[in-house]
Each structure stands twice: as C-alpha cells, then as structure tokens.
Amino acid sequence: QITLRESGPALLKPTQTLTLTCTFSGFSLNTRGMCVGWIRQPPGKALEWLGRIDWDDEKYYTASLKPRLTLSKDSSRNLVVLTMTNMDPVDTATYYCARTQDGSGANQAFDVWGQGAVVTVSS
Amino acid sequence: QSALAQPASVSGSPGQSITMSCTGSASDIGSYDRVSWYQQHPGKAPKLLIYEVTKRPSGVSHRFSASKSGNTASLTISGLQAEDEADYYCCSYAGTSTSVFGTGTTVTVL
Numbered sequence: 001q002i003t004l005r006e007s008g009p010a011l012l013k014p015t016q017t018l019t020l021t022c023t024f025s026g027f028s029l030n031t032r033g034m035c036v037g038w039i040r041q042p043p044g045k046a047l048e049w050l051g052r053i054d055w056d057d058e059k060y061y062t063a064s065l066k067p068r069l070t071l072s073k074d075s076s077r078n079l080v081v082l083t084m085t086n087m088d089p090v091d092t093a094t095y096y097c098a099r100t101q102d103g104s105g106a107n108q109a110f111d112v113w114g115q116g117a118v119v120t121v122s123s
Numbered sequence: 124q125s126a127l128a129q130p131a132s133v134s135g136s137p138g139q140s141i142t143m144s145c146t147g148s149a150s151d152i153g154s155y156d157r158v159s160w161y162q163q164h165p166g167k168a169p170k171l172l173i174y175e176v177t178k179r180p181s182g183v184s185h186r187f188s189a190s191k192s193g194n195t196a197s198l199t200i201s202g203l204q205a206e207d208e209a210d211y212y213c214c215s216y217a218g219t220s221t222s223v224f225g226t227g228t229t230v231t232v233l
Contacts, residue, residue: 037222039169046212046224046225047161047163047214048126049221049224052222054220058220060219060221062124062221096168096169102220106159106171107175108159108174109171109214110161110169110171110214111171111174112171113169114168116168
C-alpha cells in the first residue's frame with residue numbers, strides 16, 4: 001500500500017519560511033522514474049502545481065514561485081522536504097504531496113496523494 | 124504557465140451523461156498525451172480518475188471516460204450518480220518536467 005503524509009506548521013507569520021515534510025511508504029525514490037510532486041490549493045480555489053523532485057534528484061519548479069521554492073529528498077528515510085521562503089497571506093492553502101512517475105506507470109499523473117497540510121499565513 | 128480553462132460548473136440529473144471540457148494550448152494539451160483528471164470531494168484530497176488522456180486506474184468506475192482533440196481534453200461521466208457530485212480538475216504535462224492544472228469544474232447532481 002502506497003501512502004504519503006504531509007507534516008509541518010499550521011500557522012506562519014508573513015516573511016517566515018515554510019518547511020513541509022512529505023513522508024511516504026510503499027515505493028522508493030531510488031527507483032528510476034519515481035517522483036514526488038507538490039500541489040497547493042488556496043481555500044475555495046483551484047489546485048496549483050508547485051514542483052517535483054525526481055529519483056535522480058532533479059528538481060522542477062513552477063516559474064512564478066521558483067525563486068522561493070526548494071525541494072529536497074532523503075531517499076533512505078523516504079521523505080521529501082518543501083521549503084518556501086518569504087511566506088505571505090496569499091500563500092495560505094492546503095499543501096499536498098503526491099506520487100507521480102516519469103516514463104512509466106501513470107506517466108506524469110499524480111496517482112496517490114497525501115491528506116494535505118493546511119497552512120495559514122497571518123500576522 | 125497559465126491554468127487550463129474549465130467551465131465553472133456542470134449539472135445533470137441522475138442517470139444522465141455530462142461532459143466537461145479542459146482547454147489548454149499547443150504548449151501543453153496540444154503537445155502531450157499526458158492529460159489526467161481528478162475528482163475532489165469537499166475536504167478531501169484529489170483522486171486520480173484518468174491518466175494519459177484515456178486510461179482509468181484500477182478501481183475507477185467505467186462511467187468515467189475521457190478524450191482529447193487538439194488543445195482541448197474532455198471528461199464524460201455516464202449514468203450520473205449522487206456520489207459524483209464533486210469538483211473535477213484536469214492536469215496536463217507542459218514540458219520540461221512541469222505540469223499545469225485546470226481551473227476546476229463543480230459537478231452538481233440535480
């Protein structure tokens with residue numbers, strides 16, 4: 001069974017840095033083609049693709065947030081970390097991590113999602 | 124990368140079929156057969172319904188089907204049921220290992 005779970009702070013003040021951890025099981029980020037993506041959803045709004053980290057440690061970010069976003073992984077501990085600097089109230093959202101694959105399986109689709117981490121940015 | 128355009132809402136009666144569109148560009152939907160669809164019930168994480176334009180993951184009802192023509196993808200729900208009332212999002216690969224989601228469609232079962 002494949003599972004992912006996001007964890008991190010629920011409340012941040014403006015200008016602070018968000019660090020979210022995605023802990024997963026049932027697959028390995030050492031396996032060629034495996035990737036973990038991050039998606040967020042502001043309250044009442046649409047999903048937004050944020051970025052992806054691949055088995056080979058390549059990282060990809062949405063252009064608008066690239067200066068503020070960093071993804072990293074620890075494959076031995078089955079976790080991926082998202083860091084977003086200079087948080088603003090407009091970054092208030094539910095943040096999801098999800099598994100995806102490159103070149104195999106449900107190619108480029110997010111087939112298993114975490115339950116989401118609600119992050120509020122407010123002074 | 125601009126969000127894919129979806130109608131804000133679609134409705135239908137139980138048993139009917141409904142179709143929703145997802146319009147992108149030649150840079151995303153038009154260039155790749157990597158369109159996926161997700162169902163999201165309130166307060167829940169999205170669930171994968173369709174990948175690679177037309178493929179259903181194991182366990183997804185055959186009532187869900189999808190297609191693509193040019194820069195537009197479509198999702199059809201046949202035999203609409205009350206449990207289908209949810210938000211639906213399309214997503215497309217957009218090159219250089221990036222993806223883009225749609226604006227979302229709320230399905231109402233009358």
